[in-house]
Amino acid sequence: VFFLGRIQHELLIKSGLVSHARAFATASLTEVQSMTVIESHCSGTPLLVANHKSMNTLAGDAGHYFRPEDPHDLARAFLELRVDENLYQKLQHHTHTLRKTFDGEQVTSMHEELYYSALGLDT
DSSP, X not given: OOOOOOOOHHXXXXXXXXXXXSOEEEOOSOOSSOHHHHHHHHXXXXXXXXXXXXXXXXXXXXXXXXXXXXXXXXXXXXXXXXXXXXXXXXXXXXXXXXXXXGXXXXXXXXXXXXXXXXXXXXX
């Protein structure tokens, strides 16, 4: 585990740190803007997240879960993901599936369909 301190967002994206990481971990129980979790999905990086409704919704099958506020269970989850290559591959596969959910063109199309439907128009 490396704690790198604050890194400017642009430099973080350019560096490839997220896409080359074994996992992205957060102990947060809420992600108001969700960007860190979404960026992990889009980078193909599995997630280590608290087993909490808000995080379950974001991480889905791409998340490896630990009990909230339980550092021992967080350590267990870290170690499992570190040594279990099958688990890692499964989670990574799910990140690619979830990445499509956040594709800008797909999200735009969904919104357009909703607006047209609300207006009673065909797409």
